Amino acid sequence: MVAPALELRNVVRRFGSVVAVNDVSLSVARGEFLTLLGPSGSGKTSTLRLIGGFEDLNSGAILIDGQRIDHLPAYQRDTATIFQSGALFPHKTVAENVAYGLRMRKVAPPDMERRIAEALDVVRLRGFEQRYPAQLSGGQKQRVALARSLAVRPAILLFDEPLSALDLSLRLQLRAEIKRLHDELRFTAIYVTHDQGEAMAMSSRVAVMNSGRIEQVDAPEKIFHAPASEFVYTFIGESCCLPVEVGPSGVADKSGALLPLHLGQSQPTGKSRLYVRPSRFRLAAEAAALPNRLRARVHFIEFLGDVYRYHLKAGALELAADHPGAIGVKAGEEIDVGWRNEDMSVFR
């Protein structure tokens, strides 16, 4: 049996009375690209810093290739971090920056030259060797940081929101580049971000974190289509929440008024929250054949480019439904909205 490249066992990190990382366990296989996704303050960055050795854990264990490393200082761990700001050494040239980690690992000079060249090739920065960080653009800096970490061939690459300081087009470009590098080099990576697009696009698996805990670890498709918790559902993608109460006489909204709502599958009585993504609603004639239907009034309509978004109201419920074209209803008119059973998630 091969030990996982990285394993966290019941890791806890407290800051005073705040539990930043609460009993996190995680196992990452070699060559995997795992993203820690969560809102700010969810503990994802703390988790990464624990792995890198920049924080001390209060209890639990961290193993790389089956060896415990949580007692080792950062400079004795076989990890390399790409920081948000790049964190290049400002007084060293690009080549010297990349060489630094190799020198620390006592790589022989001829070998070192080759590895610096390789690393800069990989991030397409050949010819920039003698520049100083101040002479580089934001994207170039981040690529140097990437080359610097790749050059030492660490067991684990750690990404600490490396793209969040860049503007959108650059972010998309570098995102694709990191993805390409991972496909080519098959390094093991832990990537921290609060951007779900980044997480979905790059990862083999995504771990969604919330208030210090991991809510779900799964492939991106699973996370999106089969969220394990209400938090994951609402955090990933857009969603509409329909808070309802199922009673003997039908389905009511929170004020107790009965709703013109027909559900395909019977729900247990009591309060529950139904979730549907706006893109999964069908309107008017398309709704008729669907198992779940609701008669709602159009509140207002937004044009979003690809789609029209219909903001609808039914009793105390408010929902937004996307439709690829105008359907000729105006605000104030009533309309049918429907959805399939598999597009609805129910939490109570």
Place this chain on the structure above:
Amino acid sequence: MTAVASESEATFAAQRQAELRRRALAPWILMLPALLIVVIFFGLPMLLMARMSFNLHIDQRLYVPGFTFEHYVNLFSNPLFTNAIWTTVQLSVLASLATVFIGYVFAMLVWLKPPRWRLLMIGLALCPLLISEIAIIFGWWMFFPKNGLLSFALLSSGLISDKISLMYTEFAAFIGLIYVTLPFCFFILLSIFDGLDKRLLEASADLGASPVTTFREVLLPLTWTGILVAFSQSFIWTIGTYATPSALGPDTLWTMGFLIQEQMLGKHNWPMASAFAAVLVIGVACVMAITRSMQSKRTAFHA
């Protein structure tokens, strides 16, 4: 299997302990040179000095081990010494008030003036800091006496008809003292002014306040902390100095610093010098503590 696991667990725990110990030790190793300097060359001498102040002084020997309050009693009963303390405090308060006033106006002008003047003025204010006190003393020493520049300038401009000398007067000592402490006050106050928004003045003028009202109602309250710090800095400096007042002032101007030096190097009375120094240190500490508490009260009020 379990034996192996628990054994590796034990070595792991030991390694972890060692790492934690190493990390706890690191700051102390870094601080060691600084702490050695402070403890050996400041802490120890202060303790020995405190002890020395209780030793006996007999037969013109430097000191004789013993225990007596004689020197402290002497310090506060002998009119020679009480006068010196009183003179020093008076001189320091007056000089510090004048320094703060001049420094305040200077800093305010630099703050208000266009930036191109700024660097020049700051360079000017740096001069007294970069030039040795002894060189400045000598400069005044050539300026004030009968054959000095001041007398010559006044004479040749026809303002006076006979040579005058301001040398060895309290005025000369005063001028010399202010000169040395001025840059400290200036820079403290300038940093306070730089923290203020100049639009405050426009806003106040907009509301119909005259410049005097603006100063009293806006500038003064906002710079009060700086004034306090500048005053205490300058007071601490002047109360301990002895070279300038003793070189420029009259022979009768005996300050505490002068007496310490006199007792130590002239009279070879180490216990007396130590007692004097101890009183000086306590005075300085009190001024610092008072300033601090006034400062924190003010900031608490603002918060």
Place this chain on the structure above:
Amino acid sequence: MPEAAIRRSAEPFLFRTLAIAFTVFIVGYILVPILVTLVMSFNDAAMIRFPITVWSLRWYADFFGSAQWTDALRNSIVIAAGTAVISTSAGILCAWAFQRFPIPGRDALYVLIMLPLFMPGVVLGLGVAIAFGGLSIGGYSFYGSRAMVMLAHSLWAMPLVFMLMEATFRTVDNRIVEASYDLGGGPVRTFFEIVLPMVSTGIVSSLLFAFVISLNEFVMALFLTDRDTQTLPVLMWLSLRSAGTPRLAVASVILALTVFACLSLIMLWYIRQLRKVSQ
């Protein structure tokens, strides 16, 4: 009402006049003792007397011809350089500890380290003289030695360096330090190869401050030196007490020139540094 209007129009004029008067006063005040000294150093006569009638470099030649005075200058420079090295290295290490590590009793230690800076020179000189007056190590008399004066001067210079470097270290991006650890650079190597180069301006300023403080200081030095280790300011002080001659003016000018020479060197270095980064 017209009275108020008159007052209002007169006010700016009044304030401007006052401002100009004050500026003239402060410029004169600061420059007078400096210029008097500079001018007097070129006097040919043996007496301090205005007006100066004959100009010459006679007193400069006299200064450099006198072993006593050149020795004092050399002592001053050696002691100042020693103080600069001692207090800068100790102050930097200590500031780094404060920046990087959680220290128990941090505030108390801070006060302890800063305290000597607020002590009068006469007290520090007296204290050190009492404590180490009779001390000799292996036949080498510590009292009166240059090392003694360097360490005493460090009591003022080191807290200043500490304060300056503490502020400088706060500007260092912590992630760059972490990046170095991350790539395998140990704490010692990170400190010397990554941290120090990033704060080089602060280090150079610290060296300058410490050097200038020690070069100009003479109260502690007066208590702690003997005839052989006398610094230039001490010699100046002692000869001012006996008789003032233009030789003292020359000594003042040379002391000031030493300071300004260091200052210019550092300015040059700083400009070169700026150019290197911005090219």
